[in-house]
Amino acid sequence: AQSVTQLDSNVSVSEGTPVLLRCNYSSSYSPSLFWYVQHPNKGLQLLLKYTSAATLVKGINGFEAEFKKSETSFHLTKPSAHMSDAAEYFCVVSETGTASKLTFGTGTRLQVTL
Amino acid sequence: DAGVTQSPTHLIKTRGQQVTLRCSPKSGHDTVSWYQQALGQGPQFIFQYYEEEERQRGNFPDRFSGHQFPNYSSELNVNALLLGDSALYLCASSSMARYSNQPQHFGDGTRLSIL
Numbered sequence: 001a002q003s004v005t006q007l008d009s010n011v012s013v014s015e016g017t018p019v020l021l022r023c024n025y026s027s028s029y030s031p032s033l034f035w036y037v038q039h040p041n042k043g044l045q046l047l048l049k050y051t052s053a054a055t056l057v058k059g060i061n062g063f064e065a066e067f068k069k070s071e072t073s074f075h076l077t078k079p080s081a082h083m084s085d086a087a088e089y090f091c092v093v094s095e096t097g098t099a100s101k102l103t104f105g106t107g108t109r110l111q112v113t114l
Numbered sequence: 115d116a117g118v119t120q121s122p123t124h125l126i127k128t129r130g131q132q133v134t135l136r137c138s139p140k141s142g143h144d145t146v147s148w149y150q151q152a153l154g155q156g157p158q159f160i161f162q163y164y165e166e167e168e169r170q171r172g173n174f175p176d177r178f179s180g181h182q183f184p185n186y187s188s189e190l191n192v193n194a195l196l197l198g199d200s201a202l203y204l205c206a207s208s209s210m211a212r213y214s215n216q217p218q219h220f221g222d223g224t225r226l227s228i229l
Contacts, residue, residue, distance in 0.1 A: 034217060036220075041116075041225075042222055042223075043220040043223050044157070044204065044220040049217050090157075099157045100160075101147070101162060101170050101172070102147070102149075102157075102159060102206070102218060103159070104157050104158070106155065106156050106163075107156050
């Protein structure tokens with residue numbers, strides 16, 4: 001069975017400071033891992049994906065994540081937060097390919113203050 | 115290039131009624147998955163359709179059923195609605211091609227409220 005644990009339900013940062021959103025995963029097979037972002041009353045937008053290629057994955061809007069198999073982690077980072085980054089972020093795992101069932105974490109709400 | 119489109123955007127029903135939600139996948143996609151997102155929670159997988167058949171199913175009762183049409187669009191039907199069915203219902207499309215490395219694309223969802 002696959003699962004993800006997002007270690008922080010809420011994260012607050014000041015604009016211009018680094019962002020770190022933490023995610024640990026559990027999977028019986030080689031997983032595909034994703035980060036999605038959801039703005040209020042909107043659907044989910046893909047930030048980045050890991051599918052067994054490079055372990056450091058770069059995504060949109062300056063976000064990146066590093067796959068660490070030994071730590072079963074896939075933390076999301078950004079060097080400098082913008083006000084527009086305020087949203088809900090979901091870490092997601094899929095076991096058998098990118099078209100298969102997605103299992104979501106419970107989400108991390110990112111707040112960005114002036 | 116239209117992305118995933120869902121209709122309606124909002125819907126209000128009463129307990130015991132039935133509802134049908136609709137989804138058109140992104141151009142070039144042949145697989146549709148449905149997710150339920152309760153308020154303050156992450157989305158939960160309901161089921162996935164490919165080649166007009168249900169291929170995978172999550173832990174949802176038989177009151178939740180679906181259909182996929184030859185043009186790859188899909189419907190989600192929920193019977194005997196309960197208050198707990200109030201949620202945002204998200205549709206995601208993808209390609210089942212063997213060497214496809216593309217992720218699932220989501221629509222903006224249908225907000226279903228049960229009174």
